């Protein structure tokens with residue numbers, strides 16, 4: 001049965017580990033984990049979630065963009081589970097945009113990311129898939145992919161001056177309607 005899972009918070013050592021490759025996509029526990037990640041990210045008003053964030057140190061993440069109270073301008077997409085994802089190619093240019101993280105509540109940061117990425121991964125049925133994502137969805141992928149390497153967005157900000165509390169972000173960035181491109 002699908003259930004929401006508790007999300008680990010910054011300071012938990014699992015968030016700083018390099019995740020292990022998934023050995024078998026057919027594993028019932030892997031299928032359960034995918035269902036639970038999608039349910040958990042939607043319940044928490046997130047747009048992506050990586051397995052290490054729920055205590056499973058595996059190379060598995062979901063990208064599930066849709067407008068919600070934390071990301072009112074997010075584009076709508078089908079939730080997508082990526083197993084053992086690999087960055088195949090990326091644009092030369094980067095863009096800075098605001099990010100948050102369900103493992104780091106209360107903080108937003110302006111993070112530089114590649115504008116476009118090409119990713120290869122296994123889908124939940126074990127088939128190899130390739131996708132090209134741009135802008136906000138490319139940003140989500142790069143954020144979640146960092147979790148598989150034991151990194152968080154705080155490691156990527158160029159300056160601590162690019163950090164804001166959630167409250168200031170809601171007031172200054174979202175209320176101005178700019179959303180800083182995200």
Ligand code: NI
Pocket residue numbers: 100101102103143144147
């Ligand atoms: Ni995160």
